[in-house]
Amino acid sequence: AQTVTQSQPEMSVQEAETVTLSCTYDTSESNYYLFWYKQPPSRQMILVIRQEAYKQQNATENRFSVNFQKAAKSFSLKISDSQLGDTAMYFCAFGSGTNAGKSTFGDGTTLTVKP
Amino acid sequence: DTGVSQDPRHKITKRGQNVTFRCDPISEHNRLYWYRQTLGQGPEFLTYFQNEAQLEKSRLLSDRFSAERPKGSFSTLEIQRTEQGDSAMYLCASGGVAQYFGPGTRLTVT
Numbered sequence: 336a337q338t339v340t341q342s343q344p345e346m347s348v349q350e351a352e353t354v355t356l357s358c359t360y361d362t363s364e365s366n367y368y369l370f371w372y373k374q375p376p377s378r379q380m381i382l383v384i385r386q387e388a389y390k391q392q393n394a395t396e397n398r399f400s401v402n403f404q405k406a407a408k409s410f411s412l413k414i415s416d417s418q419l420g421d422t423a424m425y426f427c428a429f430g431s432g433t434n435a436g437k438s439t440f441g442d443g444t445t446l447t448v449k450p
Numbered sequence: 451d452t453g454v455s456q457d458p459r460h461k462i463t464k465r466g467q468n469v470t471f472r473c474d475p476i477s478e479h480n481r482l483y484w485y486r487q488t489l490g491q492g493p494e495f496l497t498y499f500q501n502e503a504q505l506e507k508s509r510l511l512s513d514r515f516s517a518e519r520p521k522g523s524f525s526t527l528e529i530q531r532t533e534q535g536d537s538a539m540y541l542c543a544s545g546g547v548a549q550y551f552g553p554g555t556r557l558t559v560t
Binding site for chain 2: 339368372378379380381382385426428430434435436437438439440441442443
């Protein structure tokens with residue numbers, strides 16, 4: 336079974352600064368996907384970024400980028416130029432290559448962006 | 451398309467009652483997933499459908515829980531004889547590799 340660990344329950348960052356959220360996972364599979372989801376307060380969860388395990392290049396989406404270290408089973412999220420709207424719970428998730436939609440989630444990191 | 455919708459958004463029920471939730475996925479998505487999320491934790495997988503076929507159920511899904519997707523479109527999740535431990539947010543998602551989540555149904559069992 337896969338496990339996903341987010342060791343930072345809460346983090347805060349000043350507006351316009353950069354913050355990195357950590358995630359580690361454990362799996363015996365070689366083909367899989369990793370995701371970061373954002374869940375704003377009282378709003379629905381949305382996908383921020385995803386990474387295919389077979390790709391060495393780290394995924395980027397505008398201000399969001401990941402540092403994928405496959406051997407270390409580490410998948411951190413970097414948010415650059417933080418904005419107040421980035422305040423949310425962030426979940427790291429693992430999806431098997433055979434059914435990526437059936438995801439295993441970490442317990443989340445609550446990020447607060449301060450003005 | 452307006453995304454994944456769920457109804458109701460909130461449900462308060464008394465212990466022992468039955469409840470049913472509905473999920474309408476994005477129309478072109480064949481796969482539909484149900485998750486449960488308790489406060490302070492990430493979502494936990496419950497079950498998923500490929501079209502109308504229920505292909506996998508988690509051990510979290512006791513025999514009091516049943517899910518259907520009769521025509522491969524919307525899905526329902528029913529909980530019979532609710533218990534206080536069933537209080538949670540029930541999330542529906544559709545898609546393949548990238549999942550699109552609905553707003554969830556928050557269940558409170560008193």
